[in-house]
Structures are given as C-alpha cells and as structure tokens.
Amino acid sequence: MNTPRNEYPRPQLVRKDWVNLNGEWDFSFDDKKKGKKEKWFSQFPEPVKKINVPFAYQTELSGINDQSFHDMVWYRREFEVPGSWNEKRTILHFGAVDYRAWVYVNGHLAGFHEGGHVSFTFDITDYLTGDTESLVVRVEDPSTDETIPRGKQFWVQKSDSIWYTRTTGIWQTVWLEAVNPVHFSKVRFTPNVDQGEIGIDFEVAGEYEGKRAGIEIRFKDELVARDSIEVLEPFNKRSINLYNRKIFRTGFHHDGWNWTPENPNLFDVKLVLNDDTAILDEIDSYFGMRKIHRENGMVYLNNKPYYQKLVLDQGYWPQGLLTAPTDEDLKKDIELSKKMGFNGCRKHQKVEDPRFLYWADRLGFLVWGECAASASYSEDAAARLMREWIEIIERDYNHPSIVAWVPLNESWGIPGVRANKQEQHHSLAMYHLVHSLDPTRLVISNDGWELTKSDICAIHNYSHGNKDETAKYEEFKESLATKESLLASQPARRKIYANGFEHQGEPILLTEFGGIGFKIGEDAGWGYTSVSEVDEFIDDYKRIMEAVYSSKALHGFCYTQLTDVEQEINGLLTYNREPKCDLDVIKQINDMWHSEIVKG
Structure with a gap:
C-alpha cells in the first residue's frame, strides 16, 4: 500500500524532524x-489482517470494509527511529483514535487515552531499543454505548x-516527532484587534533556565516584528504591538491586515529556543x-456587523467515512462551499482534522466547532464530554477561522433539559x-432549541x-419574520429556551433548515422535502431562502447541508x-440575499 495522508498533520506547530507512520499495519479483531x-502486545495473533491507516476498518480505503460490530481491535507495525534522533526525545502522536486506546512500544504500555476525536501524544524514548521497534495499539469502541x-x-448496525x-x-x-529534551511544549496566540496586539503564550518543557526564546513575525513575507525573551519560568507571556510597525503605517492599517473570509490575512511566525x-x-x-x-x-x-452564511458540513466521505481520502478533499469542500456563496460552515457533530482548519484559515472560511454528542445523559457522559472539550480547545485554539463553539446540539445527551x-x-x-x-469566541449552549445561557439564539x-404546501410555507415564513415570532416558535414541538431561561438580546440565527431531498442517479434516501428535477431543486432552494431573506430579525443562517451522506440525499452536492445543479446559481441566490440586506 502507498502511504496515505502524508501531509504534515499539525499545521499550527510545524517542526522539520518527523516521520509519518500511516500506511499498512497488521490488524486483528478481538471479539472475545x-x-x-x-499478551497480543508482545505476540500478535495469526492470521494477520492488513489495514491501511488512518482509515477505520469500516471503510473501503482501509482495505477491510467491514461494517459489522467489533468492539475491540488491535493494530501493529514496526518502525525505525532515524539515527539523527539519538540525542533527542521521540514523541509518538495520534491524530485521533475512537474511542479508548492503549499504546504499547516494544511490549511496554506507553500510555492510555480515552476520547475519540482529538490528538494525544506519548514520549516513547525510554521504550526504544535503537533497532527495529514494535508499536501495538489496542482499541475499544463500544458499539452500542449511548453515553x-x-x-x-x-x-444500531445498519x-x-x-x-x-x-x-x-x-x-x-x-x-513520530523528534524534540530536544528542552523544547516548546505549547504555543498560544491571542489576537487583540482593538489594541493591534498579538498575545503569545508559550510553555517550555525541560531545563528552561538560561534559555532564550526568539520570535519573528512576518506579513506577506515582510518582517513585522522581532523579539527575544529570557525564559524565566515554564510558562511565558509576551504581547507584541503590530499597529506601530512601519509596514502597517504605510498601507496595511486595520482592515488591510485583519483576517476575514474575504481577506484571509495571516501572519507567519517562527519561534526559536x-x-x-x-x-x-x-x-x-x-x-x-x-x-x-x-x-x-x-x-x-472585527468590530463590523457580519451576516454569517453557513452551510452544515458533516465531514463524511463514502470511501473514508470520517477520514477524508486526501488533504485535497478537505480543501475542496471549502472551495466548493465558497463557490456557492457561503462564508463558513458549522462542522456538525464532528471535531474535524486540523488540516481542514488549516485550509479554512488559508482560504478564508468561518467555522463553528462542534463535538460529537452522546445519545443519553449520565454523570459519566457529562464528564466524558467535558474532558473532550478541554482537549478540543487545547488543540484548536490558534485557528482564526473558528469563531464559535457548539458544545451541545438539539438536546442530544440532555433529553430532559427543558425541565x-x-x-x-x-x-x-x-x-x-x-x-x-x-474567552475569545462565542459559545452556543444547545444549538436548535431548549437553550439555557448562550451567546447566540x-x-x-x-x-x-x-412547493404545493403553501399554507405550511407561509407559516414557516411568518415564524422567521420577527424576533417575537422566532422566539414564540416551537420547531419539533420544542420551545426555544428551556424552562427558567429566556432571550437576553443575543443575536438570532437560523442554524439548521432546508434539507431538500434530490435524488441523483441511483442514490436512494430521504430529505425534509423532496424534488425530482434540477429546476425544481433550484426553485425550492430559492423559495426557502426567500423566507430567510424576508426576516427582519435573523442575523445569519446555516443551511442543511453541503453533501449527501449515506441515506441522506439532502445535500447541495452528492x-x-x-454538484446537483450549477453552483453559480446557488451563489446568485445567496448573493441576492446580500443585495437585499445591503439595500435594507
């Protein structure tokens, strides 16, 4: 097998010395x-299956393509550490493993991680032999556990x-990554647009005394700032003013260098210890x-009213499920969304690969970050979600494209939250x-309905x-028309706020709607409404969007959805x-909305 997904996996913190371990691994189900x-961590069982990492065994690209329940699985591969790493620490990184992972190096337990959606690392230096090394991963993923x-x-299986x-x-x-025993272990950037400053927090692991940290900041290849900091403690803070720099005094003041979807300006940074x-x-x-x-x-x-035109993005692919087949596929989804006139997405019930966020940063695309929910509530479920979110924010804090966090959705995992x-x-x-x-982003408490405290309604x-249900459409249009009608509505027979809570003046957005079912080819499935021809599809999209345009109270939307997914055929794309229609036509409709808002 060729090594898949061979791009650098952590675009926010790039080092030169790394080794990709994707590709062919040994694999075994452990149903009993x-x-x-x-002790499979020392003696892997025969016969051995082969799997193409990083694709899950349920996918076509894994080479196994088995969708049945297997709650315990094992992986194994051998690797060698470059000789030039001998004086360094070797760090083993996992982008994500769903759901619990025990990691063994040369028969030794190197670490355990619970949580299926974000990255984790182990320093495996002390377990290495200096020869051919053995890496074994045991994974438990309870197929029917709703907590x-x-x-x-x-x-359920199907x-x-x-x-x-x-x-x-x-x-x-x-x-794998090589680091010096003394190295940066964390870097956090916090922009302050009002003051024109960038706050830089960094952590140094190891013997930090007597060390210096150098910072160089460039904008469009021009040097903007250079700083040198004596490291006096493990945690260090620095704030650098950018307004007074010569480059900005001569033509890049304020709007010329802020990040927006229309102008995704980025500053490149080099940190040297x-x-x-x-x-x-x-x-x-x-x-x-x-x-x-x-x-x-x-x-x-950036201190200007901004109407968000988002599209719901599930982040699934037919050949890879949660894993995009290539880095280009992640980029393509953003490009197609922007081509249709959307300025962002709500990444639904998934913590997306950092490479997606990298392309959102580079291409200019707003992201509402969301996490997979549990289906049922328990004290264990609550604790698990909290732990996941701590790791999510730790990993993704630096991405300017992320403007909102959505920790809960449609009362999933909190089915009784109304009372x-x-x-x-x-x-x-x-x-x-x-x-x-x-503290830098908006937080939505329970996207959809039965909200408690929230920055967005x-x-x-x-x-x-x-189309022929005119009375229903008029009722839908009327429910969006004013703040009062929006707050009085009960979609899915749920009140907008949970008992004891009410609207406190926060912006109101329609964050799921649409979902027109349109069958292409032999695809079969469902949508919230259905059409059978391209012209009907376009007309229905325009009809629904006109109801949104006419609202005097909505300050943004998120249309369902970007693509079809399995039995759902309600995407703008298959x-x-x-594309299910000329994407320029979808953009014209979305831009027509913009014209109406500007005129209003």
Whole structure:
C-alpha cells in the first residue's frame, strides 16, 4: 500500500524532524476480548489482517470494509527511529483514535487515552531499543454505548435516518516527532484587534533556565516584528504591538491586515529556543488578527456587523467515512462551499482534522466547532464530554477561522433539559467551561432549541413544506419574520429556551433548515422535502431562502447541508461531491440575499 495522508498533520506547530507512520499495519479483531490476557502486545495473533491507516476498518480505503460490530481491535507495525534522533526525545502522536486506546512500544504500555476525536501524544524514548521497534495499539469502541460521545455514529448496525456508519480505531494520522529534551511544549496566540496586539503564550518543557526564546513575525513575507525573551519560568507571556510597525503605517492599517473570509490575512511566525551554544527547538506557525463578538443583537467580525452564511458540513466521505481520502478533499469542500456563496460552515457533530482548519484559515472560511454528542445523559457522559472539550480547545485554539463553539446540539445527551435541573446545570457548565478556556469566541449552549445561557439564539426549523404546501410555507415564513415570532416558535414541538431561561438580546440565527431531498442517479434516501428535477431543486432552494431573506430579525443562517451522506440525499452536492445543479446559481441566490440586506 502507498502511504496515505502524508501531509504534515499539525499545521499550527510545524517542526522539520518527523516521520509519518500511516500506511499498512497488521490488524486483528478481538471479539472475545482475549488479546490482553494472551499478551497480543508482545505476540500478535495469526492470521494477520492488513489495514491501511488512518482509515477505520469500516471503510473501503482501509482495505477491510467491514461494517459489522467489533468492539475491540488491535493494530501493529514496526518502525525505525532515524539515527539523527539519538540525542533527542521521540514523541509518538495520534491524530485521533475512537474511542479508548492503549499504546504499547516494544511490549511496554506507553500510555492510555480515552476520547475519540482529538490528538494525544506519548514520549516513547525510554521504550526504544535503537533497532527495529514494535508499536501495538489496542482499541475499544463500544458499539452500542449511548453515553460515550458518538455524534452521528449509529448504535444500531445498519445506518438509518440521521445516523451513519461507525468509525472505530485510528482515523487520523499517526506520526513520530523528534524534540530536544528542552523544547516548546505549547504555543498560544491571542489576537487583540482593538489594541493591534498579538498575545503569545508559550510553555517550555525541560531545563528552561538560561534559555532564550526568539520570535519573528512576518506579513506577506515582510518582517513585522522581532523579539527575544529570557525564559524565566515554564510558562511565558509576551504581547507584541503590530499597529506601530512601519509596514502597517504605510498601507496595511486595520482592515488591510485583519483576517476575514474575504481577506484571509495571516501572519507567519517562527519561534526559536536556544541557549548560548545551540538552537534547541524551532517551530513555524501562523496567526490571524480576528475578533468575534456580539453587540446590539448582531454578530460582529472585527468590530463590523457580519451576516454569517453557513452551510452544515458533516465531514463524511463514502470511501473514508470520517477520514477524508486526501488533504485535497478537505480543501475542496471549502472551495466548493465558497463557490456557492457561503462564508463558513458549522462542522456538525464532528471535531474535524486540523488540516481542514488549516485550509479554512488559508482560504478564508468561518467555522463553528462542534463535538460529537452522546445519545443519553449520565454523570459519566457529562464528564466524558467535558474532558473532550478541554482537549478540543487545547488543540484548536490558534485557528482564526473558528469563531464559535457548539458544545451541545438539539438536546442530544440532555433529553430532559427543558425541565430537568441537572441537565440544565450541565448545559450551563459546558457554556461556562468553554468560556473559561477560551474567552475569545462565542459559545452556543444547545444549538436548535431548549437553550439555557448562550451567546447566540440558534434555532432549527425544517417546516418549510413542499412547493404545493403553501399554507405550511407561509407559516414557516411568518415564524422567521420577527424576533417575537422566532422566539414564540416551537420547531419539533420544542420551545426555544428551556424552562427558567429566556432571550437576553443575543443575536438570532437560523442554524439548521432546508434539507431538500434530490435524488441523483441511483442514490436512494430521504430529505425534509423532496424534488425530482434540477429546476425544481433550484426553485425550492430559492423559495426557502426567500423566507430567510424576508426576516427582519435573523442575523445569519446555516443551511442543511453541503453533501449527501449515506441515506441522506439532502445535500447541495452528492456524497461524491458532484454538484446537483450549477453552483453559480446557488451563489446568485445567496448573493441576492446580500443585495437585499445591503439595500435594507
């Protein structure tokens, strides 16, 4: 097998010394859960299957393509550490493993991680032999447990309704990295658009005394700032003013260098850690000067009202499920969305690969970051979600494209939140937890309905009806028309706010609607309404959007959805990303909305 997904997997913190471990691994199901007792981490069982990492065994690209339940699986591969790494520490990285992972190096347990959606690392230096090394990963993914964060992964074997095929095991890149015993272990960028400053926080691991950190910031290849910091403690902070730099005084003031979807300006950063004799660590990164806040019932981007035209993006592919077949596929989804006139997406029930966020940063595309939800509430489920979110924000904080976090959706995992005080406390806890970790972005407490405390009043409504259901359409249009009608509506027979909570002036956005079912070729499935011809599809999209345009209270939307997914045929694109109509026509409709807003 050729090594798949061979691009650098962590674009926010790039080092030169790394080795990709994707490609062919040995693989085995452990349905009787005997592998640990039989020490498969030392003696892998025969016969051996082969799997193409990072694709889950349920996918075509894995080479196995088995969608049946297997709750325990094992992986093995051998590798060699470059000789030039002998004086360095070897760090083993996993992009994501769903759901629990035990990692063994040369028969030794190197570490354990629970949580299926974000990255984790282990320092494996002390387990290496200096020869051919053995890496074994044991994974448990309970197929029917409704209290783990599952997202759209169905706990019944066959996909149905809004639920899709499961992803078990390794589904993002596995890689090695060499670091000096003294190195940067964390870097965080916090833009302050109002002051024209970038806050840089960094952490140094190892013997930091007597070390210096150098920072170079460039904009469009021109040097903007250079700084040198004596490292006096493990955690260090620096704020660098950019307004007063010569380059900005001569033509790039304010709007000329802030990050927006229309002008995705980025600053490139090099961080160098050294002592009196040598460079100890060197990292390439970037940041964007971007501010998001709410005021006067509107969302503001860089202190200007900004109407968000988002598309719901599930992030599934027919050959790879949660894993994009190539880096180009991640980029293509953004390009197609922008071609249709959308300025961002709500990445639905999935923590997306950092490469997607990289392309969103580079191409200019707003992202609402969301996490897979559990299906049921329990104290364990609440704790699991909280742990996931701590890791999500740790990983993705630096991406300027992310403007909002969505920790809960449609009361999934909190089915009694309308009146249940414990579940309301969980919703409030998630809102405040996320804000305590990231004060720079908006947080939506329970996207769809039954909101508690929230920065955006996010409403879902699919009740637009088919073309001939004129009364239903008029009712839908009327429900969007004013703030009062929006707040009084009960989509899916759910109140917009949970008992004891009410609208506090936050911006109102229609964050799920549409979902026109349109069958292409032999595809079969469902949508919230249906059409049979291209012209009908375009007319229905325009009809629905006109109801949104006419609202005097909505300050943004998120249309369902970008692509078909398995049995859902309600995308603007097919599952294979083929347009269902001329995408320029969709853009004309979206731009017509913009013209109406400007005129208003």
